[in-house]
Amino acid sequence: MNIKFSNLHPIYFSEDRSVHSNIWGQEVTIQPGEKIQIVAPSGSGKTSLIHFMYGLRREYNGSIVYNGKDVKQLSPDQIAQYRQENLSIMFQDLRLFPDQTVFQNIEVKRQLKPFHPPEEISSFAERLGVSHKLNMLCCTCSYGEQQRVAIVRCLMQPFDFLLLDEPFSNLDENNRKKAMELILEEAKLRNAGILLADLKEIEFFPADKVFHL
Amino acid sequence: MSLRFKHIAPYLFASSSNWSKTLSYIGLGFGILLLLCSLQLYFNIQQLLGKENPRKSGFDYISITKNVTNETMGQVEKNLFGETEIQEIAKQPYIDGVSPLIANRFQVELTAGNIIPFSTSLFMESVDNDFLDTLPPNFSWVEGQQFLPLIVSSDFLQMYNVFAPGYGLPQVSESTASSIRIFIVCTGINGKQQTFRGSIVAFSDRINSIVVPKNFLVWGNRTFANSEEVKAARVYVKLKDANNPEFLRFLDQHQYRINKDKIQFGRAKGVLQLVITGLGVFGLLVVLLALMLFSFYLQLIIARSRDNLKLLITLGYAPSWLTKTVAGRWTPAYITIVLIALFLTAILQWGFYSLTSSLNTKVNPFIHWSVILLAILLMILTALSNYKLVKKQVYSL
Numbered sequence: 001m002n003i004k005f006s007n008l009h010p011i012y013f014s015e016d017r018s019v020h021s022n023i024w025g026q027e028v029t030i031q032p033g034e035k036i037q038i039v040a041p042s043g044s045g046k047t048s049l050i051h052f053m054y055g056l057r058r059e060y061n062g063s064i065v066y067n068g069k070d071v072k073q074l075s076p077d078q079i080a081q082y083r084q085e086n087l088s089i090m091f092q093d094l095r096l097f098p099d100q101t102v103f104q105n106i107e108v109k110r111q112l113k114p115f116h117p118p119e120e121i122s123s124f125a126e127r128l129g130v131s132h133k134l135n136m137l138c139c140t141c142s143y144g145e146q147q148r149v150a151i152v153r154c155l156m157q158p159f160d161f162l163l164l165d166e167p168f169s170n171l172d173e174n175n176r177k178k179a180m181e182l183i184l185e186e187a188k189l190r191n192a193g194i195l196l197a198d199l200k201e202i203e204f205f206p207a208d209k210v211f212h213l
Numbered sequence: 214m215s216l217r218f219k220h221i222a223p224y225l226f227a228s229s230s231n232w233s234k235t236l237s238y239i240g241l242g243f244g245i246l247l248l249l250c251s252l253q254l255y256f257n258i259q260q261l262l263g264k265e266n267p268r269k270s271g272f273d274y275i276s277i278t279k280n281v282t283n284e285t286m287g288q289v290e291k292n293l294f295g296e297t298e299i300q301e302i303a304k305q306p307y308i309d310g311v312s313p314l315i316a317n318r319f320q321v322e323l324t325a326g327n328i329i330p331f332s333t334s335l336f337m338e339s340v341d342n343d344f345l346d347t348l349p350p351n352f353s354w355v356e357g358q359q360f361l362p363l364i365v366s367s368d369f370l371q372m373y374n375v376f377a378p379g380y381g382l383p384q385v386s387e388s389t390a391s392s393i394r395i396f397i398v399c400t401g402i403n404g405k406q407q408t409f410r411g412s413i414v415a416f417s418d419r420i421n422s423i424v425v426p427k428n429f430l431v432w433g434n435r436t437f438a439n440s441e442e443v444k445a446a447r448v449y450v451k452l453k454d455a456n457n458p459e460f461l462r463f464l465d466q467h468q469y470r471i472n473k474d475k476i477q478f479g480r481a482k483g484v485l486q487l488v489i490t491g492l493g494v495f496g497l498l499v500v501l502l503a504l505m506l507f508s509f510y511l512q513l514i515i516a517r518s519r520d521n522l523k524l525l526i527t528l529g530y531a532p533s534w535l536t537k538t539v540a541g542r543w544t545p546a547y548i549t550i551v552l553i554a555l556f557l558t559a560i561l562q563w564g565f566y567s568l569t570s571s572l573n574t575k576v577n578p579f580i581h582w583s584v585i586l587l588a589i590l591l592m593i594l595t596a597l598s599n600y601k602l603v604k605k606q607v608y609s610l
Contacts (some may be wrong), residue, residue, distance in 0.1 A: 025555050076533075077531045080532065080534075083527075097529060100223060109529075112216065112528065112530060143376070
């Protein structure tokens with residue numbers, strides 16, 4: 001699977017935002033297995049770009065095309081199909097179920113299209129230091145713990161591209177590296193590409209390309 | 214692993230109350246029971262009141278006469294059916310056939326020869342063969358034929374056997390009566406007289422008269438009474454249902470008389486059908502109200518679970534799967550409710566059968582297949598209406 005942006009531009013951005021951007025208003029194709037880092041300050045549209053790519057929002061001009069299919073033309077069920085098999089995401093705002101346990105939050109994604117057996121939930125949680133929280137309600141976890149839960153959740157399904165929106169913003173250096181290591185392992189296992197958006201370049205992310213918005 | 218409702222159940226029912234669900238279940242069950250019972254009662258009424266007359270090929274045959282009142286007494290023409298009136302009766306959509314019972318307009322005397330010293334003045338009538346319940350092959354007459362076949366009401370033979378001993382006459386069986394050779398003497402107002410040899414060729418349970426072949430009576434009236442006119446005191450009608458309310462209204466409007474015994478069920482049937490229709494409409498309303506209440510309950514659940522459902526879709530759960538799974542959650546409940554209502558209808562029907570069996574009626578102890586069909590349709594309607602509602606809600610997230 002490849003993803004192509006054609007003259008993509010959020011409708012709420014002025015045209016001059018395209019002048020210095022590598023993405024807005026450009027023709028860009030992300031090839032399978034590529035690791036892309038998007039670097040941009042707050043308010044430049046990182047989250048918008050990731051939401052557009054995931055088919056969550058449509059407030060843009062131009063097009064985003066998955067394997068020749070315009071995202072705006074896909075039905076809700078077709079988008080769901082892509083989300084189950086081709087695209088995984090970690091949201092900046094995490095989007096967890098606060099009233100469910102950590103385990104349930106991860107399992108609800110895994111059971112949809114299992115890539116790993118359920119035992120891997122404990123194994124991944126262990127690696128990221130949240131295994132002691134598995135049976136606790138998500139709302140009782142710190143934001144940093146919740147961020148790690150969201151990372152484990154997005155690694156439970158098959159994907160061709162992993163979209164990460166400021167994934168380590170609340171993690172310490174040690175946990176960042178552990179999380180990055182796990183993410184890279186899992187992407188390699190699937191021959192998948194990664195698109196990581198953050199405020200600044202992450203030195204331990206081996207990006208093939210760096211785009212500025 | 215295939216996903217089922219239990220996998221998403223924890224994300225749906227947070228803090229939802231159950232009272233409206235229970236109430237809608239009860240309402241739905243009650244409404245469906247009312248509807249099913251109404252339909253079953255309709256069939257019971259049809260069975261109870263629809264088979265009161267002797268039927269031939271599924272038709273009722275009824276004889277109509279005019280009401281002889283003090284005003285019309287002595288005015289023969291007013292008490293007879295003319296061609297126009299017969300045609301008007303035939304025109305009615307619920308009437309499948311009309312035949313006037315033509316009577317003799319000359320004197321007829323019957324003697325039984327020397328075997329039974331019996332002689333009586335007689336009347337004769339004729340009707341289209343199609344209206345006869347028994348039609349032996351020898352029931353025909355051609356001009357010049359000496360033998361005249363007669364079909365006699367079986368009631369007449371019974372009446373004869375009742376009074377015969379009192380007059381010192383022998384009682385006779387049907388077969389004996391059929392073998393007796395009788396003589397029919399026809400005398401006209403013009404002085405003409407002719408004697409025919411005859412015998413009873415059949416007994417009729419339907420026609421309360423002495424019937425001769427139609428062409429004989431047409432010939433007789435012409436020969437002995439110089440009359441060609443078709444004037445009948447009685448008209449036989451053939452119709453699908455003698456208890457048809459429209460037919461009864463038509464009779465009332467024209468002040469025609471028929472055997473009250475044959476239509477008294479019709480009047481009761483009309484009232485009963487009205488009551489049952491009312492019951493059915495009430496049942497339908499209750500079902501609709503219950504469905505509405507249930508739809509509110511569903512909307513409440515979806516509204517309360519809105520954020521969770523939205524997140525499930527964001528994570529990749531297909532809206533079509535969510536719709537099918539959430540709506541399908543209640544399918545077993547609908548099936549159970551309808552089956553309970555159907556079961557209760559069957560029990561009530563059995564009770565109805567037990568109650569009416571002592572009255573020598575022919576009510577079926579089992580429910581009619583249409584009731585089962587209605588139950589299936591209601592099940593589909595309930596499931597479909599809720600599926601559409603859930604679909605609308607889920608796709609609007």
